[in-house]
């Protein structure tokens with residue numbers, strides 16, 4: 001599946017001028033509020049006719065202003081999931097799901113009802129009305145309804161934004177299953193690095209209506225010069241490695257990065273499997289000498305590559321560990337006490353390491 005978008009469109013004073021392609025899996029449109037993510041989704045969906053340019057899916061032209069061609073929304077066969085679930089309140093979960101099915105072409109080979117119910121873990125909810133569901137459950141049903149319409153593409157616009165952290169954590173594994181077990185390509189709008197790092201194969205970074213960067217998620221978020229997080233508390237890096245060894249006695253997975261090894265709690269993936277590791281900057285401490293007698297298992301050696309002081313007095317330190325970048329967020333006081341300067345040899349002590357896939 002290849003989605004090609006190359007459009008220019010004016011919305012009042014705002015100009016959208018964006019070109020990117022997506023080759024299946026999850027493509028995240030990432031950027032701060034007002035950068036144009038939703039407008040792109042609306043153009044892909046056929047809700048907005050672009051002023052100039054074209055949109056095509058697998059060679060099928062959906063919009064082409066030169067050829068004066070525009071396929072209306074209802075003929076695109078795309079599924080949508082929005083911030084709020086938009087279920088029919090008077091219908092049960094089963095009936096809401098069946099409503100989605102009604103849009104699938106008669107001869108479609110899409111997901112079966114039971115398959116979708118199982119994928120999203122909603123079997124126990126089938127006879128309930130939406131009012132009796134939690135926010136996360138409602139979103140799972142909304143995703144199920146979209147999937148059952150046998151969509152060629154799934155457009156998800158901030159599907160987790162209205163949920164609290166606990167509900168987000170509950171639904172993320174289902175989104176991963178959706179990505180890994182169905183063949184439906186997904187365009188996923190988000191302004192959360194943690195979400196994008198976990199789910200996306202490819203990232204399109206939007207800024208002021210333009211594509212600032214695009215590439216594989218690991219490439220985009222492993223660059224220390226990568227996109228700035230929208231929320232500074234979210235700063236961190238995404239690293240890719242492979243499972244080198246599993247220590248069953250201590251329930252640890254040892255992940256080999258380019259030059260270093262990381263110990264990850266749990267037996268999370270088979271030996272040889274490629275995995276992604278997200279290291280939040282707030283979970284990294286710095287030490288000028290190798291610390292002893294510390295419970296943290298992961299201590300990476302490197303050199304200070306950059307020091308940025310924010311207006312709130314926190315300091316972001318980029319550490320180059322033999323080509324692998326780690327970001328640490330510390331106080332200005334700590335930075336001064338350690339005498340941090342570019343090139344200084346440093347140890348990055350990582351408090352928590354979470355595998356992202």
Ligand SMILES: Nc1ncnc2c1ncn2[C@@H]1O[C@H](COP(=O)(O)OP(=O)(O)OP(=O)(O)O)[C@@H](O)[C@H]1O
Pocket residue numbers: 011012013014031032033034035036037038039040191
């Ligand atoms: N119909 C419209 N008329 C005028 N301006 C518009 C219209 N629709 C959107 N805009 C403007 O276009 C810009 C991009 O909006 P858009 O909703 O695409 O951004 P976004 O990145 O999805 O933001 P958010 O994360 O807040 O949803 C905003 O400045 C918005 O005010």
